[in-house]
Amino acid sequence: MIVCMSRRICADLYDAIVALRPEWHSDDVNKGKIKVVMTGSAADEEQLQKHVGGKQRRDTLAKRMKDNNDELKIVIVRDMWLTGFDVPSLHTMYIDKPMKGHNLMQAIARVNRVFKDKEGGVVVDYIGILESLKRALNQYTDSDKKNTGGSTHRRRSYI
Secondary structure, three states: OEEEOOHHHHHHHHHHHHHHOHHHOOOOOOOOOEEEEEOOOOOOOHHHHOOEOOHHHHHHHHHHHHOOOOOOOEEEEOOOOOOOOOOOOOOEEEEEOOOOHHHHHHHHHOOOEOOOOOOOEEEEEOOOOHHHHHHHHHHOOHHHHHHHHHOOOEOOEEO
């Protein structure tokens, strides 16, 4: 998962990646190795429109992402799927967006899920969120830290 600051950056990054790996692209929502997941409106410019769809598109992409046998392996997001989206096999998150507090903790939790032999999640920080992460961790009570650290559903992330 790649997290970007804006929808424009999401679309630009997608275009840059598929320029290098054109075989990863597909206009078909059911095909392709890489997708952008974001909301939008009919007023959005054409570059964004190709990545915007309704709930059915997002549900299809979510189902594909959760299927480890599906070819979809890379999603680029701004806000979508950073909270409440569970793909236990997700192991790496590239972050280029300022985040803090609860939102940061929820985003990092996306790569913390237990899955087969996965040892932990990896967070690649391109923007310098480490201090925000330290502050967010300090907001948890000792009880919260024990529950989060001892959960059978989460593992440690490495930044």
